[in-house]
Amino acid sequence: xxxxxxxxxxxxxxxxxxxxxxxxxxxxxxxxxxxxxxxxxxxxxxxxxxxxxxxxxxxxxxxxxxxxxxxxxxxxxxxxxxxxxxxxxxxxxxxxxxxxxxxxxxxxxxxxxxxxxxxxxxxxxxxxxxxxxxxxxxxxxxxxxxxxxxxxxxxxxxxxxxxxxxxxxxxxxxxxxxxxxxxxxxxxxxxxxxxxxxxxxxxxxxxxxxxxxxxxxxxxxxxxxxxxxxxxxxxxxxxxxxxxxxxxxxxxxxxxxxxxxxxxxxxxxxxxxxxxxxxxxxxxxxxxxxxxxxxxxxxxxxxxxxxxxxxxxxxxxxxxxxxxxxxxxxxxxxxxxxxxxxxxxxxxxxxxxx
Numbered sequence: 001x002x003x004x005x006x007x008x009x010x011x012x013x014x015x016x017x018x019x020x021x022x023x024x025x026x027x028x029x030x031x032x033x034x035x036x037x038x039x040x041x042x043x044x045x046x047x048x049x050x051x052x053x054x055x056x057x058x059x060x061x062x063x064x065x066x067x068x069x070x071x072x073x074x075x076x077x078x079x080x081x082x083x084x085x086x087x088x089x090x091x092x093x094x095x096x097x098x099x100x101x102x103x104x105x106x107x108x109x110x111x112x113x114x115x116x117x118x119x120x121x122x123x124x125x126x127x128x129x130x131x132x133x134x135x136x137x138x139x140x141x142x143x144x145x146x147x148x149x150x151x152x153x154x155x156x157x158x159x160x161x162x163x164x165x166x167x168x169x170x171x172x173x174x175x176x177x178x179x180x181x182x183x184x185x186x187x188x189x190x191x192x193x194x195x196x197x198x199x200x201x202x203x204x205x206x207x208x209x210x211x212x213x214x215x216x217x218x219x220x221x222x223x224x225x226x227x228x229x230x231x232x233x234x235x236x237x238x239x240x241x242x243x244x245x246x247x248x249x250x251x252x253x254x255x256x257x258x259x260x261x262x263x264x265x266x267x268x269x270x271x272x273x274x275x276x277x278x279x280x281x282x283x284x285x286x287x288x289x290x291x292x293x294x295x296x297x298x299x300x301x302x303x304x305x306x307x308x309x310x311x312x313x314x315x316x317x318x319x320x321x322x323x324x325x326x327x328x329x330x331x332x333x334x335x336x337x338x339x340x341x342x343x344x345x346x347x348x349x350x351x352x353x354x
Contacts, residue, residue, distance in 0.1 A: 006071070006078045008059065009035040012094065013086075013128040024114045028103045031128045032087045032094035034064070037078035043134055044076060044343075045125070045161075046085040047142030047149040050215070050263055051255060054087040068332045075336035076343070081138065088145070089124040090116050090262040098197070098258030111197030113262060117269040118145075122152045126160065136160060139343060143167035143328035144299075145263065148270045154311075155272060158285035165339055167291045167328040170303040171280070172271035177298040180218055181264045184211030188257050197258050208257045209248030211264075216247050221295035221324040272307075284311040289342050291317045291335060293327030315342075 015029040034054045046056045046066065057071065057078070058064030070076045070083055087095035090113070098113040129137070140161050142150040147169025154164045173181075191207030193199055229240040272280040290308035292301030301318050308314035319335045321327040327335075 006036055007039050008057070009033075010055075011035070013131050015124065015127050015131065018089075018120070018124055018127065020114060020120050021117045022115060026096060026114070029089070029096045029124060030094065030100070031089065031096070031124060033084055033128070034058075035082065035084045036070070037082040038080055039082060041080050041082045042138035043082045043084060043129075043136075045129070045137050045140045045153075046070075046076075046083060047121075047125075047140065047146035047153075048085060048088060049142075049144035049146050050267070051212075051251060051260075052146070053091070053093045054085045055093075056085045057083065065329065069336055069339070075332060075340045076141070077340070081343070084129075084132075084134075086125050086128060088149075088263070089121045090259060090266060092256035092259040097256070098262055099201070099256040108201065110199075110258060113258065116262060116266050118148045118152050118266055119156060119269075121266065122149050122156050125149075126157055137162075139163040139165060141165040141167075141339070142169075144169060144325065145267055147299075147328075148173075148267065151272060152270075154284045154286050154288060155276075155280050158283060161286050163287045163289060163342065165289045165291070165342070166304070168293055168296055168299050168325050169290075170299045171307045172273065172303075173267055174298070174300075174303070178268055180214055180298065181268055183214050185261060185264055187211045187214070188261055191257075194257065197261075199257070203257070204252050205257045206252075208255065208260055209245075209252045211260060212248045212251040213244040216244060218297045219324060219326045221297075221322055223295070224322045224324065227322070279310075281307060281310040281314075284314075287313040287315075287342075289315050289317070289338065291319060291328070291338065293324060294318065294320045295322065295324035296327070297324060299325060 012030050012032045018026045018029045032054055036057050052065050055064040056066040058067055072079050087093045090097045092099045098109045102109045140150045140153045147166045150164050150166045187210040188207040191205045193205055232239045288308055288311050290304045292304050305316040308316035317338055319327055323330050
């Protein structure tokens with residue numbers, strides 16, 4: 001049970017098979033999930049970001065990464081809604097991914113795990129929800145990689161939900177995002193211990209730590225870095241350097257390098273127009289509530305705003321913040337009410353707020 005005695009479940013769905021966008025088939029696909037809230041209420045699916053997990057609410061002893069958004073009486077109210085989140089396909093927190101066992105060989109997938117896309121992630125979750133006898137959801141919510149999934153939900157399964165909340169994302173990953181991902185991918189793949197992706201379980205790669213440092217620089221604004229670190233140093237090491245080293249080591253201890261590569265490359269595939277001969281905005285049936293954050297280096301607001309204004313039922317909000325891309329993880333008091341108000345009622349069309 002969770003800290004507020006709301007029903008709480010951790011479990012796993014196993015799909016017998018999953019046909020990927022590239023035509024390959026994965027067998028015995030496992031997707032761990034967290035589920036909490038009103039068991040008879042409307043379902044809200046939360047999609048997590050690159051290094052996130054399915055533990056979005058968590059417990060009083062081990063809080064989830066969105067604990068400040070979800071709970072009894074909170075912005076996503078578990079007294080009213082049933083909230084579910086899956087560990088993403090390709091992840092390393094129990095989901096089928098490079099670190100998991102290939103049922104065909106009995107060995108870790110490692111370098112042999114197939115290339116996946118955002119659309120594969122969405123289709124896996126769709127099938128998992130159907131396995132749980134969930135045939136419709138009230139809303140799909142996600143930020144960053146989760147926002148990519150949320151947008152694809154609105155095109156791949158447009159009648160499955162009423163509302164899409166897409167946070168800190170754009171309709172396609174731009175070249176700036178591709179460039180930063182390339183640095184991270186190269187750092188991992190060129191690590192001498194990477195061994196072509198077939199390293200022993202538990203191997204710590206400096207390349208993954210460097211990739212994480214690159215990501216951390218893009219997640220927050222230069223203003224926030226300056227305010228926090230102020231060029232201070234200790235024993236010849238700048239505080240900002242220590243911070244990045246710490247973040248790299250911290251992720252390296254818990255995250256599989258191949259999984260990180262798999263998810264970065266899936267993010268690279270993100271383009272709503274890719275392979276479609278129609279304007280994706282035209283077939284976007286659910287209501288779209290799009291939220292951008294000031295100073296988001298890789299996901300600029302103009303791109304998401306333009307898409308939100310072109311779908312039949314779209315709204316876009318711009319949130320002032322020093323946190324940049326990480327705005328969707330903090331300062332819930334600034335924008336959490338947007339989610340709760342749109343969940344509770346139909347709001348008039350708004351293109352931008354400041």
